[in-house]
Amino acid sequence: MSMLTIAMPKGRIFEEAADLLRQAGYQLPPEFDESRKLIIEVPEENLRFFLAKPMDVATYVEYGVADLGIAGKDVLLEEKRDVYELLDLQISPCYLAVAGLPNTSMSEVAPKIATKYPNVASTYFREQGEQVEIIKLNGSIELAPLIGLADRIVDIVSTGRTLKENGLVEYETIVGITSRLIVNPVSYRMKDREIQTLVDRLTEIISEKVV
Known part of the structure; x- marks a missing residue:
């Protein structure tokens, strides 16, 4: 074989995905979770894992250095990489939302939207018939409305605590997000048997959780 x-993305998704693989019968060593190796x-x-930043996972899969990847739906919507989505793993649920200061309306002249998801945000507001200026930020998105950089933000919401x-409130939900198993199209043809075995084992565990 x-x-x-x-x-695999570092952080919470990694931990939940590793747990899912163990439930599916894969013998991952205990130090797997603690390792600082990449x-x-x-x-x-017969498994090898790369640990990567969440936004980079789909890139590794598209270019074929990884056969498979585990990526949030937010990354797939934003990056639009040439990969196949095989399975909704139903882990790390959250959603993308529009948020801002309470009781404030957006500027009538080129309202500004701060986000690390410029493609998702611009598509969403275009579909709403609104012309906006997108400001790309890489972190601490919540700061933007507080200092007057933006009228609204588009960001991931998990508990809403941040x-x-x-002092911000949600205005609209854009889309629900979970982590997905993705595959390189060439790997899917060349290693179809091995990949299908993995998918079947994971599907069985996910189906049991739903029931």
């Missing part, structure tokens, strides 16, 4: 290479091999399971602590 060919070894499968899986790109490449971890599990030869007894918004609340910064």
